[in-house]
Amino acid sequence: MTSVPDDRxxxxxxxxxxxxxxxxTGERTLVGRTQRGVEIPIGHGEGEVSPGELLKLALIGCAGMSTDVNLSRRLGEDFAMRLWAHGTSDEKQNRYLAIAEEVQLPLEGLTEQEVAAVVKVFGRAVAAGCTVERTVVPGAEVTHRVLGVEDPDTPEADQA
Known part of the structure; x- marks a missing residue:
């Protein structure tokens, strides 16, 4: 089901x-949407996901998806995995200073060398394939623009 925004x-x-x-949808609440029809309530209330939680979910979701194929070769097609992200924003700086990711995998029965290989594969796969982490870690440039308003930095605006 493909979705597009309504015509407001x-x-x-x-x-x-x-x-x-x-x-x-209300004071400090929104509904985030994708073109595939997914809706995510955003806010700090019951049943809503905060923007910080979304950031952490994006990081671990990307890490999990980036490592899935390589880990399945070592742990089996139906291996279990749980990813965690921890981090609290610094109120004075109004930003996250660090986000710690952790992964739980079924490592029972593996040799030390096999465990080391799984750890290495996980790290390499995230480093190579996780677009979200590759964007967040070096610091992505984020721009803001109010649509329908002339950009004050354009030459046409300077002539006004």
Missing amino acids: FELPENFGPGSVWADR
Whole structure:
């Protein structure tokens, strides 16, 4: 089921595959949506996911997906895995200073060398394939633009 935003606002020029959006539903609450029809309540209330929780979920979700194929070769097709992300934002700086990821895997019965290989494969797969971590760790440039408002830094705005 493909989804597009309702017609309250025009679609932005950059709307395309991978675009997501969030609609305000009340004071400091939104519903995040994907083009595949997924809806995520965003906020700090019951049944809502906070933006910080979404960030941590994005990191461990990406790590899990990036390592899945390689780990299944070593642990079997139906291996169990649970990923955790821990981190509390620093209120003074209003940012996360660190996010710690942890993974639980069925390592019983493996030799020390096999466990070491699993750990190495996990780290390499995340480093090579996790787009979210590869974006967050070096620090992605994030821009903000209010659609429908002329950018004050454009030459046309300077002539006004």
